[in-house]
Amino acid sequence: MKQRLIKCLPLAAALLIAGNVQAQESTSMSSGTQMPLTTWSIGVNGGVLTPISPLGGKNDFSNWKSNFGYGLYIKKQFTPYFSLRLDGVRGKLSGDNSKPFISGLTPASAVNRFETDLTYSGSLNAVINLFNIDMFKKEDNVQLYASAGAGLAGYQVKTAPTAGGTLVDYAGGKTISELIIPIGLGAKFRVSDKINLDLGWTVNYVDGDNLDGVYREGNDKYSYGYAGLEFALGTGKQKAWHNPVALTYDxxxxxxxxxxxxxxxxxxxxxxxxxxxxxxxxxxxxxxxxxxxxxxxxxxxxxxxxxxxxxxxxxxxxxxxxxxxxxxxxxxxxxxxxxxxxxxxxxxxxxxxxxxxxxxxxxxxxxxxxxxxxxxxxxxxxxxxxxxxxxxxxxxxxxxxxxxxxxxxxxxxxxxxxxxxxxxxxxxxxxxxxxxxxxxxxxxx
The missing domain is CATH 3.30.1330.60 (OmpA-like domain)
Structure with a gap:
């Protein structure tokens, strides 16, 4: 399954980028004129990477830490309510057992702390705009969305048996590749016809238990909370903000x-x-x-x-x-x-x-x-x-x-x-x- 996905992601990226040649469409107005709509956009963001998920699952370390992460994406808007987005994220994950778990238990593990370099993280996501239907507005200024998809993450893990111990490569310096399932929520704010402010949070479920260097027969996960800017490509208004219901009413x-x-x-x-x-x-x-x-x-x-x-x-x-x-x-x-x-x-x-x-x-x-x-x-x-x-x-x-x-x-x-x-x-x-x-x-x- 993982090998197939490795082959499919570059192909999906090539198709999305090649399709950028036709970066806009048009829609008919009530006056009979054609209004151009741009359907392609790119985004850049930065935020916080953490090796946990509040949506369930066990944490291998009692003290998780927040680290800087950054990413970019390219998106194709098929309808005002549905798009496909190719995301890439990089950064670092870390944690230790310097304090007890929230339950009060004292950590008992041969590994006291870890650092994971997220070399790459690529995923193809379906994005659904949750609230963009208004009978009397052709365009809104705030938009909530949900996303889900699949991809691959490549990372290198270093662990130490004590708080002051030397970090050692967990896999002998090799990059570990695992299937990931990202699920996210976000909000966009229209700054202008070409620029959106993008705030989001994504939980990535890893198909493996190697992300933090501790194997406990449970899949790992990590979260990415971010803020960034999205830039529309081509001329015309963004199709994501376009409301055909209001135009039909007009x-x-x-x-x-x-x-x-x-x-x-x-x-x-x-x-x-x-x-x-x-x-x-x-x-x-x-x-x-x-x-x-x-x-x-x-x-x-x-x-x-x-x-x-x-x-x-x-x-x-x-x-x-x-x-x-x-x-x-x-x-x-x-x-x-x-x-x-x-x-x-x-x-x-x-x-x-x-x-x-x-x-x-x-x-x-x-x-x-x-x-x-x-x-x-x-x-x-x-x-x-x-x-x-x-x-x-x-x-x-x-x-x-x-x-x-x-x-x-x-x-x-x-x-x-x-x-x-x-x-x-x-x-x-x-x-x-x-x-x-x-x-x-x-x-x-």
Whole structure:
């Protein structure tokens, strides 16, 4: 088992270091942008090494001592809550029997004191962030974690039979290698986007009883309490502090706000369309059915079937019906073409803009002068529902008819029809095509 682990640890280190080429990832924000996240970090620390564990087990010496230890690690953060860390620790362990055990027993051992040089200690640890989930914070400033793993420790032991005796190599100067199981707890404090203060404590259980030079058929252990700094590699924020739960909450709020805004716009559009329909009905209302809208009808109570002029009043002199050949010249067609070219309505409405009045007035004069008949055909693009487009095209054609009649044209000789989106002349897939399809065609005959 130990030999396999010796082979696996260098391989794990190589994989972690090689993976550092891709030192960051990214995550989507509620705004749609990508926020870079760094996933690799290195740490350095220093602290106290002691040859005991308060988590259970027997101590071979009554007086354990604290010595300086130091270490470093490289870490890969896979999720905000889980990472793998490759740790290395060095230092010295020592103790003696200069006082009784806590139980009151007097030490009885052929070895009175020892010193162990921890030549190396390497382990691969899984680190779990215990408290980093906050629904309303994207990043916390304090983080608790637990770790556990496996590794190897190499050490040289020296022992002495008396308090003042000379220390002698326990294994003849050889370095002893043993399997270790480290279990730890720690706390991190975010100093900046790139630096964390790291406080931790690790108990290392040794798969052997040679660490202190006394063999009592019980595995040894040693503790390492430390403080250090962790440095994030790459650009962006640290993934370990990233809280996707809070970001998801933000996205949900943003989506809800967007939905509320769209609903408000839809309600406003519906209200505006209702008002436009009411206004159009008032404009086109023709109570006596003579073809002249009430707002333009100077004789609103004309009996049914009465021939009226452009103001809605009965013609005093019957107009003789003269069958004659209608001749439409190029000049006449140009008057109509200019009217079509300059025709503009308010967006989504049938209200004619004032800049169109001049060319429409020339069309009205042409109809009066030459007694032409005119067909108005309203068309739209495919934006909106078919029913709404049909109504808008009809309303625009009727609005032009009403205006020409108001200028003296014969209402009975003007036909207004709406075709909605049914007769496009261009593709509705482009803005230019849709612009061409939004039109009113004038046909003289």
């Amino acid at each position: 996205e949900a709020l943003a989506a809800r706000q967007t939905a509320n805004a769209l609903k408000g716009e839809l309600d406003a559009t519906k209200a505006e369309n209702a008002r436009l329909r009411t206004d159009m009905n008032d404009i086109l209302k023709d109570t006596d059915g003579d073809g002249v809208a009430d707002k333009l009808d100077k004789c609103p109570d004309t009996p049914a079937g009465t021939v009226v002029d452009g103001s809605g009043c009965p013609l005093k002199v019957p107009v003789a019906v003269i069958q004659e050949k209608v001749i439409i010249t190029e000049a006449d067609r140009k008057v109509v073409a200019d009217a079509i070219k300059n025709l503009e309505f308010d967006l989504g409405k049938s209200t004619i803009r004032s800049k169109s009045y001049g060319t429409l007035n020339r069309v009205a004069a042409l109809l009066i002068q030459k007694n032409f008949s005119l067909k108005l055909a309203g068309h739209t693009d495919n934006t909106g529902s078919n029913a709404l487009n049909m109504r808008l095209s009809k309303d625009r054609a009727e609005a032009i008819r009403s205006y020409l009649v108001s200028q003296g044209a014969n209402a009975s000789r003007i036909e207004a029809t709406g075709y909605g989106e049914e007769q496009p002349i261009s593709s509705n897939k482009s803005a230019a095509g849709r612009q061409n399809n939004r039109r009113v065609e004038f046909t003289l005959f």
